[in-house]
Amino acid sequence: xxxxxxxxxxxxxxxxxxxxxxxxxxxxxxxSPGGGFQAGVIFAAGFILYGLVMGLENVQRxxxxxIAHKLMALGVVIYTLxxxxxxxxxxxxxxxxxxxxxxxxxxxxxxxxxxxLGVGITVAGVVISVYYAFASRSIxxxxxxx
Amino acid sequence: MVGFNLEQLVTFLAGYxxxxxxxxxxxxGFYIVVSRGNLIKxxxxxxxxxxxxxxxxxxxxxxxxxxxPILPMKLKVEDxxxxxxxxxxxxxxxxxxxxxxxxxxxxxxxxxxxxxYDTIEESDLLEMNREEFSKENREDIxxxxxxxx
Amino acid sequence: xxxxxxxxxxxxxxxxxAAMFSGIFSFLSALLFVMLDAVDVAFTEAAVGAGVSTIxxxxxxxxxxxxxxxxxxxxxxxxxxxxxxxxxxLIYGSLDMPEFGSSTAPAQTHVGLTYLESTxxxxxxxxxxxxxxxSYRGFDTLGETAVVFTAGVGVLVLLGGFIGTRxxxxxG
Numbered sequence: 001x002x003x004x005x006x007x008x009x010x011x012x013x014x015x016x017x018x019x020x021x022x023x024x025x026x027x028x029x030x031x032s033p034g035g036g037f038q039a040g041v042i043f044a045a046g047f048i049l050y051g052l053v054m055g056l057e058n059v060q061r062x063x064x065x066x067i068a069h070k071l072m073a074l075g076v077v078i079y080t081l082x083x084x085x086x087x088x089x090x091x092x093x094x095x096x097x098x099x100x101x102x103x104x105x106x107x108x109x110x111x112x113x114x115x116x117l118g119v120g121i122t123v124a125g126v127v128i129s130v131y132y133a134f135a136s137r138s139i140x141x142x143x144x145x146x
Numbered sequence: 147m148v149g150f151n152l153e154q155l156v157t158f159l160a161g162y163x164x165x166x167x168x169x170x171x172x173x174x175g176f177y178i179v180v181s182r183g184n185l186i187k188x189x190x191x192x193x194x195x196x197x198x199x200x201x202x203x204x205x206x207x208x209x210x211x212x213x214x215p216i217l218p219m220k221l222k223v224e225d226x227x228x229x230x231x232x233x234x235x236x237x238x239x240x241x242x243x244x245x246x247x248x249x250x251x252x253x254x255x256x257x258x259x260x261x262x263y264d265t266i267e268e269s270d271l272l273e274m275n276r277e278e279f280s281k282e283n284r285e286d287i288x289x290x291x292x293x294x295x
Numbered sequence: 296x297x298x299x300x301x302x303x304x305x306x307x308x309x310x311x312x313a314a315m316f317s318g319i320f321s322f323l324s325a326l327l328f329v330m331l332d333a334v335d336v337a338f339t340e341a342a343v344g345a346g347v348s349t350i351x352x353x354x355x356x357x358x359x360x361x362x363x364x365x366x367x368x369x370x371x372x373x374x375x376x377x378x379x380x381x382x383x384x385l386i387y388g389s390l391d392m393p394e395f396g397s398s399t400a401p402a403q404t405h406v407g408l409t410y411l412e413s414t415x416x417x418x419x420x421x422x423x424x425x426x427x428x429x430s431y432r433g434f435d436t437l438g439e440t441a442v443v444f445t446a447g448v449g450v451l452v453l454l455g456g457f458i459g460t461r462x463x464x465x466x467g
Binding site for chain 3 (some may be wrong): 025029030031032033034035036037038041042044045048067069072073075076079080085093094095105108109111112116118119122123125126127129130131133134135137
């Protein structure tokens, strides 16, 4: 499809930057505006852009639907595991002091990092799965005027 | 009115006019939900309503002369001592994500409704419901009402 | 400007226009959030409202109809009365609120101040919103993640996110 050449070239460049930006937002959530939700949505937006321009089959070769479904659950599991781990070590549920028992204040940093990672993975997985579900429906209506 | 002058009116309006703007936006979204029959428009109107409520809520936390609640890197609070309240931001962050989840579910339902009934206008759906309900009533009466076996 | 785009969603019969107006509304409200010092919220609203929401509405429009049905002007009187009544009650209630931006309002003096003051000592990261979200109110965030997960599962159940089941016998 030659007339989509500009779109394809620009998309190939942009998707790399978008995913890099998503990782930046995720891990700098402590120091600048950002955090798990924003990073998850931006990460999914990179994949959605790729899918819109290159076609659904191509993006599903990169990230198959079953991986997206598993990612949805993985984030929630990470979050809950952090809580349960601190439960078993002897602190309260979701008390981040359990991660570094000698210095409870340092544990906050690790805890927030892990928890935001879990949130980001779940949000990215959900948005990508929802997009796959919407985009794989067959279109039954006729091509009316736009 | 006793003691009424222009300066008081301007101060009063400056304090409250922004709340009224948000209320007007809320009511527009509400009106879209209530008056338009197309289901997709209802969902979009619901989204508008939600976003205006978030604007209203965050505006409660704003402190005049303050800045975004991100402390400077050296973590000294006294440098820029007025920050806006971070608590509404946190609650609205959660609410935005819940809102998009609801919107996605609603849109998926609309797609299924279209496939099952071939229409997404509320008036058509109500009419179909009425016809089917009256058809069931007629069949029920023909078979004897309360006394059928 | 926000009111204009909201009225645009109301008037337009072509649903694509309504989707575009809602995207404009989301972007403008993200700008307004920045002016209200809520940078995290603006970030999320711009990404979610103007990105994901608009994409999903457009996908729904492609899969269903592209135009809304005509409506009669006489059907609008009762909704209009309801909306004006609700708006009037809300405006009357807003007169009781503290002025916009006041620093002595009850919302500013209790918990918010405590979070701002104790974040450097107890958690030690500059972004207070993330600190509150992930640490002080971490339990709420766990619940919210569960809600997002449930919504994803719900959409998958409704629409069947698997390619292979597209040729099931009950789909036309």
